[in-house]
Structures are given as C-alpha cells and as structure tokens.
Amino acid sequence: MSYQIELRHMRYFLAVAEELHFRKAADKLFISQPGLSRQIKILEDELGVVLFERHNRKVVLTKVGVYLQKEFSKQLGAINNTLDNAKLLQDGKKGELKIGYVGSAMQDVIPNLLLNFEKNNPNVLFNLKEIDNQKQIDDLLSMSLDIGFVRLERVPRALEIKTILTENYCLVLPRNHKVNKDNFKSLSEFKEESFILFDAKYSASYYEKVMQIFDDCGFTPLVSHNTIHSSSIFKLVENNFGISIVPKSLAKKAGYKIKFIELDKIPQKTKLSIIWNKNNTNAILPAVLSLI
Numbered sequence: 001m002s003y004q005i006e007l008r009h010m011r012y013f014l015a016v017a018e019e020l021h022f023r024k025a026a027d028k029l030f031i032s033q034p035g036l037s038r039q040i041k042i043l044e045d046e047l048g049v050v051l052f053e054r055h056n057r058k059v060v061l062t063k064v065g066v067y068l069q070k071e072f073s074k075q076l077g078a079i080n081n082t083l084d085n086a087k088l089l090q091d092g093k094k095g096e097l098k099i100g101y102v103g104s105a106m107q108d109v110i111p112n113l114l115l116n117f118e119k120n121n122p123n124v125l126f127n128l129k130e131i132d133n134q135k136q137i138d139d140l141l142s143m144s145l146d147i148g149f150v151r152l153e154r155v156p157r158a159l160e161i162k163t164i165l166t167e168n169y170c171l172v173l174p175r176n177h178k179v180n181k182d183n184f185k186s187l188s189e190f191k192e193e194s195f196i197l198f199d200a201k202y203s204a205s206y207y208e209k210v211m212q213i214f215d216d217c218g219f220t221p222l223v224s225h226n227t228i229h230s231s232s233i234f235k236l237v238e239n240n241f242g243i244s245i246v247p248k249s250l251a252k253k254a255g256y257k258i259k260f261i262e263l264d265k266i267p268q269k270t271k272l273s274i275i276w277n278k279n280n281t282n283a284i285l286p287a288v289l290s291l292i
Helices: 007-019 022-029 033-047 063-090 109-120 133-141 204-216 230-238 248-252 285-291
Strands: 052-055 058-061 095-101 124-130 147-150 159-167 169-174 194-198 222-227 244-247 258-263 270-277
Touching (some): 007 063, 058 063, 109 124, 109 285, 133 147, 133 159, 147 285, 159 248, 169 248, 194 204, 230 244, 270 285
Parallel strands (some): 095 124, 194 222
Antiparallel strands (some): 052 058, 147 270, 159 270
16 A cells, blocks of 8 residues: 655644644644644545544544554654754764653763763763653653663563662651661651652552552551652651652752661662663664663
C-alpha cells in the first residue's frame, strides 16, 4: 500500500489526539478550526480509517486513533531528533543528548558523567530535564529523551535498564531534633511522627520499597505530605512539618537546617538506574552508555 501522508498531517492528528478538542488543537497549531477538521478528514480518507468519534461536542479516539497516536509520536520523535542533530552538525556541534533524571542523580552521577564524557567528546550539547520516572518512560518511548536516570525496578520491553548505583536510605530530621546518629536506635521510635515522602507517582516501586521499611519496623507511617521534589521535602522537614526517608545521595544536598541518619542496618536498598530506548539511533548514545 502507498499512502500520500505529509508530516503536517501527523502533527495535526497528534494535536487533536492530545487535546481531544478541535478548537483547542487549532489554536495550538495557529490554524483555523475548519482547516484543521478538513486536514484530519483528508488523513482519514487517505488511510481509509476513522480516527475520532464525535459525540455531542465530545471527541474520543477510536482504537485506530489510539494506535496511531502511539506510533506517530514515536516516528515524529525520531524524525525530529534526526533534524535537530542535522542542524547541530551545521552549527559545528557533534550532536545533542537529551537527558531526563530524578533529582538524586544530579548530586554526583550526572556531573561526573558529563565531565568525563566532554574530555574526549567536545562540542556535544546536553539537554537536561528533572522529571519523574513515569514521564521519563513516556518520553523515551516517544524518542523525546535519549537516556533517563530513574529509580525503577522494571521498564517496558522497548526500553533497556541498567543499575549504576545501589545505596542506603537516610532518615531526614530537623537539625534540632532530639534524635541524632549517636542515640538513634530504630525507626520504630518515630511511629508517632509525621512523614513527608516521595509521592507514589514519583515511582511506584520506590514507594513500595520505602513502605517495606515501615512494615519491617511494625508500623504504618503517618504521612502528612507527598511530593516529587527533594527540595520540597527538605524545606518541610526544616520547618518541622515532619521527617522523611530519602536515598543517601541526597544527603549531600546542602543549604537546609536538617540532618541525616544513614539507615545502614536495614535490608532495603535503593537503586539508581539508567534507561534508554533500544531503537534510538542517536550516534552519541552508544559512547555515553560505554562510558557509564
């Protein structure tokens, strides 16, 4: 079969698929709503499929629409990466590496990686974004990220995962808290305290492992706040809204009136892993993976 589809048709379709509203998608694309509707109809006619069902002003993706949204996102991501790298080559750069990371990876792992990589690979543009684990997976699948630094145990089959750091957890307390590393006995002595934890949306597997720590100590924590940013956790602990448990690498983060007690006697450890898409053709990626 031979189809006469242009890239703009794919972009128009993805905009409507994201907004599920033709007027909002048209505004986003800076074109008229009738013009957008006409282009979507051309795409449907060319493919011989129905992409959207329209019910009382409500727009819903069909099964075909859901499938094409996923596939077009991947393909456009790959095309955009290729075009971006072509422009970088024209500007004297070797290319670009888009990196997603959870906050703890920025303490040592990523700075050391970039410094070592740049010694032998100058003129590479690094684009870094601090985003949660699930968003990294989504962006890697759509090729809008090249590599991610996550705290996950499993990833979709299209992605590869490799653990690069295994570390202890640390208890986080206000600096003036009566318990310190010299008189600390067990986490069970904090069962009446409020806890500030990373949200389960940050990483379901990470959250479950932290819950296992409490299970082993025989109590369910009183969770007063959830967040996805360590800076928010530390600020809340500093102001006596509760205490927390974080990966040890975050204990190097300065600027807060808090203290850390390493939980080195418990069996639970947390892993920092890198993930990438098997089908990513970015020429810089293999060199980075080799260095890691």
